[in-house]
Amino acid sequence: MKKRIGSYPRVRTEGGGRGVVSQAGGVLLVETIRKTGLDQAISAALAPWRKPRVVHDPGKILLDVALAVALGGDCLADVGMLRAEPAVFGPVASDPTVSRLIDTLAAGGKRALSAIRTARAQVREHVWQAAGDASPDAAGQVVVDLDGVLVIAHSEKQDAAATWKKTFGHHPLMGFVDHGRDGSGEPVAGLLRPGNAGSNTAADHIETARLALAQLPKKYRRGRQTLIRTDSGGGTHEFLDWLSARGRWLSYSVGMTITDTIHQAVLKVPASAWTPAVEPDGEIRDGAWIAELDGDCLKGWPKGMRLIVRKERPHPGAQLRITDADGMRLTCFATNTAGTPIAALELRHRQRARAEDRIRAARATGLRNLPLHDAAQNQIWLEIVQISLDLLAWMPMLALTGDVRRWEPRRLRLRLFSTAAQLVTTGRRRVLRLAAHWPWTDVITQALQRLAALPNPG
Secondary structure, eight states, rough: OOOSSSSSOOOOOSSSSEEEEEEEGHHHHHHHHHHHEEEEHHHTGGGGGOTTTTTSSSSHHHHHHHHHHHOOOOSSSGHHHHHHHHHHEEEEEEEEHHHHHHHHHHHHHHHHHHHHHHHHHHHHHHHHHHHHGHHHHHHHHSEEEEEEOEEOSSSSTTEEEEOOTTTTEEEEEEEEEEEEEOOOOOOOEEEOBBBTOOOOOOHHHHHHHHHHHHHHHHSSSSTTTTTEEEEEOOOOOHHHHTTTTTTOEEEEEHHHHHHHHHHHHHSSGGGGGGGGEOTTSSSSSEEEEEEOOOOOGGGTSSSOOOOEEEEEOOOOOOOOOOBBEEETTEEEEEEOOOOHHHHHHHHHHGGGOOOOOHHHHIIIISSSSSOOHHHHHHHHHHHHHHHHHHHHHHHHHHHOOGGGGGGOOHHHHIIIIIIEEEEEEETTTEEEEEEEOOTTTTHHHHHHHHHHSSSSOO
């Protein structure tokens, strides 16, 4: 009897296999593109950049790169893994052709960016209608979170600079629509900025908010049904004045810096005025209280603004700041929502932390680094990243249910997209036979059935 060596079976490996498809679960994203009409919209938007008698459509090239990024790629050359599977992804352009398109769109400047963004906005409205009760606006309100992302550069790139965290790179400002507890989120804005861009630059927050609003259906581009949430970087007079301007009347929930005036006002709040904070399930949050400030703290700020402060026992090991008081960590935010208890408003603002999940997903989907040199090229890359994140948000919203819908990109890739399949031809039809022993094959097949049941675009 031979003694077994090691913990894993020894398998002989050789090349020459046929009829095997890698990344077969990527068909979920392909079907999402087809059913949402994203391919048609992007192709029409980039028609001005299509030269006569070219083989590859610019819209298809851009979507191929976005698909590669959604499947885990982080550079233009990773489109090669789609090129290896033409039966699933169709004909894919060569690396030089892809690079030339990115250069061409970068040279197109704002015109090219506007074309891509307009196409995304049109498709987004269609997707939300198709999603029904699963859409982020099912309750009649849309929540948009704005937050900055530090992207480290490991080489000299245009606009790369020292960041406030003493790293080197870029500091884009992103916007995400929050899907709530039952979903993830989708990007609606991406403003590429140098690494030394300020965290509280009002002009950048206004521009990012404009980009985000332009991605929403028209009825949500103004009015109280749209909520803009930011951290204290958005707590500036200029940005709050813009949000509150006549004709927009947007709702906001914006973090505020604890100034000396606010600190002194907190010290004067009587014990009876503090209200316990609550958890999402309605239970009282242990060791946290909130109160509303008025008086001098509101002078000079937009009419109708409410200032709410929160004090909480710091977690073990946390360092108190000079603006904290009585051993309690103080935070503050401003909102213009009236008629709602401050405990509910504070909980709503605290849920802005979901934006950190969206940033983590973005880092795992092409935003770990900006692979190109010129800023204009990297802005196109940022648009590609947003298209990839759109697909990774739309596919679960349209085709997945339950806890699976909340899976982040890394888990989707590991469990769904990376599954193997056999490509067979029968009755003049090509069929992908997914591995029967794969634990999530049923999830994939059921999701494809839901996508197939959706009406075709147009």
